[in-house]
Amino acid sequence: MTSPAQPPGAHLPEHPDFLWENPEPKASYDVVIVGGGGHGLATAYYLAKVHGITNVAVLEKGWLAGGNMARNTTIIRSNYLWDESSGIYEHSLKLWEGLEEDLGYPILFDQRGVLNLAHSLQDVRDSVRRVNANRLNGIDAEWVDPAGVKEICPIVNVSPDVRYPVLGATYQPRAGIAKHDYVAWGYARAAHAMGVDLIQNCEVTGLETAGGRITAVQTSRGRIAAGKVALCAAGHSSVLAKMAGIRLPLASHPLQALVSELLEPVHPTVVMSNAVHVYVSQAHKGELVMGAGIDSYNGYGQRGSFHIIEQQMSAALELFPVFARAHLLRTWAGIVDVSPDASPIVGLTPVGGLYLNCGWGTGGFKATPGVGDCFAHTIAHDKPHPFNEPFTLERFTTGALVDEHGAAAVAH
C-alpha cells in the first residue's frame, strides 16, 4: 500500500522514455513543415536522413498524428492504373518493405494481400485492364475468379444470389496493412534523434512572402522565419495555400471509418469493393476495421452523417454475412482533401521556397514513406523528384491529368 506521505502513483515505475521532446520554437529554421501527420513527419525524416538538412521544424496545430494519420484504415497497396501512379505508389511500397528496419521501430507492417472485388461486367473489364497495366509496370497483380476469392478469403459471400454478386477480383499479394500510429511515432522518434524540432499546439495562421519568396510563417506561438516552407496539411491544404494567395482544385470532405469489438481472427486479407462501397480488414488486435466512401458535402468538422455508416454496414453484411452479430464499437471521421483526378498534387508553387503536398484524399497513408522521400527531395533540390514530377498543380491547366478514379474510387 502507498504510505500517506507519498503522492498517488509514486510506487509506480518511472515513465518510459519519451520518443521525442517538445521544444520551444526557434526564431528561424531552414525548413518549416506545416502539419505533423504522417507526410510531414516522413518528409522531415528524409530531409534529415537523405539530405542532411536538420535545421527543420514540424509545426502541428494539434498533436502529432492526430489528423488523418491516426484515423485511416491503414491499407497499403500499389495497384493503380497509370504509369505515373505506379511510379510513386510502388516506390512507397518498396520503402514500406524495409521501413521497420530503417526506423528501428515496430510498425506491424503485414503483407497479407488485398482483393479489389468486381461486381459488374464493367468492373471486370477495368480490373483485368488494371492487372495487365500493373504487370507491365513490374507490380504483382493477378485476376482471380470467385472461387479464387473464396480461397483467399473464405468468409466472402461469393453466391450469385446477392444484389451485387462477386464476379472476381484483382489480387495484390504484397499489399497489406500497418499500424498507423506506430508509423508516425517511428518517424517522429527518428527525425527528433537527427535534430528535427517537433512542435505541437502550434497552428500556422499566416504565410509571409517578400519579392515572390516565402520568408516566414505566423503561428499561434509567434512568428517563425523560414528559408523554405513545405505544406503537409492534408484536409486543411486549401486554407493554408490561400494564405499565400494560391487556389487549389481541392474539396475537403468528411471520410468515416469504424471498428467492431475484438473478434477471433476471421479475416486473413484486405477486401475492398468500389461498387458496394466498403472495405474491410482485421487489425492485429482483432477488431474489424471498415471504411466507406466520403460524405458528399464539404466539411471540416471531423464528423460525417450516420446514413453513410448504415449503407456501409449493409454492404459489409452482404459481402460478409458472418459479421451479422458483430457489434460496432466506434465510428469517427477525418477530413480528406479530394482532387479532381483522384491523384495528389506534389511539387513547387508560384511562390519561391513554398512547396505543396496535398490532394491525397482518401488514399495517402500508403504513400507516406514514398511521398516523404520524394517531397524531401523536391524541397532539398527545389526541383521535383522524377516520381512526383507528373503530379504538378499545372496539370489542371495543361490537361495532363492522372485519372485514378477507377483504382481509387472508394476510399482506401
Added chain:
Amino acid sequence: MQLIPCPWCGPREEAEFHYGGQAHVAYPEDPSALTDEEWAQYVFFRENPSGPFAERWSHSAGCRRWFNAVRDTRSHDLLAVYRAGEPMPEVLS
C-alpha cells in the same frame, strides 16, 4: 442525420438530398474565348473554406428542385437556405 430545410418543402432528412458543390459559379459567357488558365479555373477550382460556404443542394427525393444554402463547413450548421435565382443572404459567420 442532418435536417436540411428545403425552401419549398421545409425540413427533411439529409438522405433525401443531393449535394451540388459551390453555388454561384456561372457558366462562362463565351467559353471559346477563355485562356487555358481561365478554363481550368472554371472547371476544376472551387472555394473550399473552413467556415461559411455558399453551396447548391437538390431535393432529389422530394420536390426535385435545386436551391442554395450557406452552411458552416466546420459545424455543418445551415445558416441560410434560399431559392435558385435569389441573391445570397447576408449571413454572419
